[in-house]
Amino acid sequence: MTLAFTHPYGLLLLPLAFLPLFAGVQDTEPYPSLQTARSDPLSNAADLVLRLLGSLAIAGLVLGLAGLHRLGQSIERTGEGANIVLLFDRSASMNDTFAGDAPTTTGGESKSAAARRFLKEFVTTREHDRFGIAAFSTAPMFVLPLSDHRDATLGAIDAIEQPGLALTNVGKGLAMALSMHDSDILSTHGADGGISSRAIVLVSDGAAVIDRKVQQKLEAAFLKRPINLYWIFLRTEGARGIFDRPGPNDMDTPRAMPERHLHLFFQNLKIPYKAFEVENPAALGEAVATIDKLERRPMRYQERIPQKDLSGVVYAVAALSLFLLTLVKLAEVRLSDRGLSQPAGRGHPEEQ
Amino acid sequence: MSRPAFREARFWLLAAALLLTLAALFVPRVMLKRDAYDAVAFVDLTASMNTRDVSLDGAPVSRLDFTKQRLKNFVARMPCQSKFGLGIFTARRVFVLFEPIEVCRNFSSIDAAIGELDWRMAWEGDSYVTLGVHDAIAVAGELNATLLFFTDGHEAPPLPWTGLPAFEGKPGDVRGLLVGVGGKTLVPLPKFDDSGRETGTLTASDVLQENRSGLPPPDASSRPGWHPKWAPFGDMPVNNNEHMTSVKEDHLNAVAAQTGLAYARLTGAHALHQQFGAVAQPRSVTAAADIRAYPASLALLILVVVFGVLPLRERAAHRRSHAPARLREAHP
Incomplete structure (x- = not known):
């Protein structure tokens, strides 16, 4: 249990708690000798207890004013889930429908809107997952680090419906997603013992040739740590698919068929890899559901316990001390009133 | 009944302290109305933002690093339940990284996202600042948030002689702050090679010194070597110092006036917060306010009187009056 104070400077008042040790609460009375x-x-002993009660009351109030609280903690629990980096293609064509039209002309849902809908559902249902977001078009873009901040993740997914940019640079995007996992492993100091599953979900509607140099770097990076790769390919009507085989007259080169060759590249990485070719919103939902089913490895996750305000407790202690002191005060008797003749009108001697 | 204690100030003070402490214990949390803000910030990531002509803690830093530091600080100062979204600007439009999210719960994520802003995220080398601001206003209006646009105002390529491109929106419809970043003296732009390493500074011939798309200016015919067909802009190289950069406050003020935004130069985090507060439309939220400190501190004050002030006064009084007199009083 870690205690902390909201206003530590308030503790400067704490020496006031010594006051009662010098002066009691009882009335002093003249007595011959x-x-x-x-x-x-x-x-x-009674005297000491009374003085201590006074000290306790003052200390309690000072601690309460200083805002004594227990720090928020995180408890490690085990559950099912994964660390997932969502890697979005933010190229302009993502804003078109699966039929390749602008969404306003046909009333259809754009690819990015469909992706947004299903991924938000996915994120909300996955309770213990930690999500990170990266995006790419011409250049990779770091959006949010891996974290369990659900509404931050949802805010970033919302943004994929905003107009996209020009190109599809998958290679650099993947490199960024990998480096996000790397820095997360470093920052959590391997707190999960390396058992939890780490995944990258790539959502794109196109592919591009990955530069030879970048390919080698990606191969090396994927070799270093096991990361599951999922590719949700949003296929536009009439466009090439990732499972297409080259026809007799087609050139089987990465430039001619980038989707197929990116798929082959991923297959050759020797990592758990699954590709989904999605041609309508319903299929997209199925793909997300499959990932949901597959990414269920046990993982240790941190459950946060919010910080607890303890000033109520110390105020209660102070109130109790003051209550006892007040009672004692009520029980006080006056020596000078009893037995000694006093001027009339100063109390009732028979009262005891 | 009458207890001797009733005649004594100390008893009443103690009782008052007790009541106040009980009040501190049981007083409900008061729901107060507070202001929260929705903001979306766009950061210019074009090459000119790499110029190191601002200083942070005495060390020169790039305009981008300076912006990032101030922006982090700004988010930290936003009251809870405010929302903050982040986006970037290059070429002629903005790109939203994430839509506004609550700042307190997601602070670490927002902080990390701002920290990771990098000029390498830029997708093109152009810097049509005015068009970017126009686009940002449309996006901020859609998100229903106050706009913050951090830029040095350096247009590349330079604006044509006809001036600012027309603004299609309604000026003042979206509130926001145009924040100028950079020093006021001209410094050369840094130059980068293909792998993104800095290799020196740009020279006059590295950049477009004049926007030569569209019609030539009316006075072009007086330029040396002018020919209506082959050299409508003249044929001598011009040097408008476009390879040098400073915060273009006049230009940004003009853009602000055109779009109904406010302009401010980026200085301290506190100033930024105030300038933002002056233009932002606050949203009223209820927040639980802890008012227990008031009765509790009053109770503490009373206890200090009871245990500190009263005994001291008594002792002083005791010293003044002589003991024999007291005896006489007790035994007349």
Whole structure:
């Protein structure tokens, strides 16, 4: 349990708690001589307790004012889930429908809108997953680091419906997604023991030739750590697919058939890889559901316990001390009123 | 009944302290109305933002790093339940990285996202700042958020002689702040090679010094070597110092006036927050406010009086009045 204070400077008032040790709450009264009174352990103890109660009340109030609280903690739990980097193609064609039209002309749903709908559903249902977001068009773009901030993830998925940019640079996007996993492994210090599943979900509607140099770098990077790769390919009507075989007159080169060759490249990476060719919103939903089913490895995740305000507790202690002190005060008797003749009108001597 | 304690100030003070402490214990959290803001910030990632002509903690840093630091600080100062979205600008339009999200719960993510802004994210080398601002206004209007646009105002290629491109929206429809970043003296633009390494500074012949698309200016015929067909802009190289850069405040002020935004130069984080607050449309949210400190501090004050001030006064009074007098009073 870690305690902390909201206003630590308030603690400068804490020495005030020593005040009651110097002066009690009881009334002082004139008495001829204390020489005859013997030291009484019980009275001394009572005196000390009363003074301590005063100290306790002051200390309680000061701690409460300083905002004593228990820090938020995270507890490690085990569940099913994964660390997933969503890698979005933000090229302009993502804003077209599966039929290749602008969404306004046909009333159909654009590819990015469909992707947004199903991925948001996916993110909301996956309770323990941690998500990171990267995007790419001409250049890779870091959007959000891997985290369990659900609404941040949803905000970033919302943004994929915004107009996209020109090109599709898959290679650099993948490199960015990989480096996000790397920095996450470093920043969590392998807290999950390396058992939890790490995945990249690539959502794109096209492919491009990956530069030879970038290919080698990706191969090396994928070799270093096991990462599951899913490619949701949003195929536009009439466009080439990733499972297309070259016809007798077609050139079987990456430039002529980038989708097929990117798929082959992924297959040759020797990592768990699955490709989904999606031609309508319903198929996209199925693809997401399949990923949901596959990415269910046990993982350790951190459950956050929010910070707890303890000032109520210390105020209660202070209130209790003050209550006891007030009671004691009520039980006080006045020596000078009893037995000694006093001017009339100063209390009722028979009252005891 | 009457207890002796009732006649004593100390008892009443203690009772008051007790009541106040109980009040601190049981007082409900008051729901107060507070202002929250929805903001979307766009950061210019064009090459001129790499110029190191601003300083942070005494060390020169690039305009982009300066913007990032101030923006992080700005988000940290936003009240909880405010929302913040982030986007980037290059070429002639903006690109939204994420739509506005709540700032307190997602702070670490937002902070990391701002930290990762890099000029390499830029997808083209052009820098049509005015068009970018126009596009950003449309996006911010759609997101229903106050716009923050960080730029040095350096247009590349330079604006044509006809001036600003027309603004299609309604000026003032979207509130926002155009933030100028950079020093006021001209410094050369840094130059990068194909792999993105800095290799020096640009020279006058590296950049377009004049926008030669469209019609030539009316005074072109007086230029040396002018020919209506073969050299409508004249045939001598011009040097408009476009390879040098500074924060173009006049231009940004003109853009701000055209679009109904406010202009401010980026200085401190606090100033930025105030300038933003002056233009932003706050959204009223209810937040639980802790008012327990008021009764509790009053109770503490009373206890200090009871245990500190009263005994001191008594002792002082005791010293003044002599003991024999007291005895006489007790035993007349």
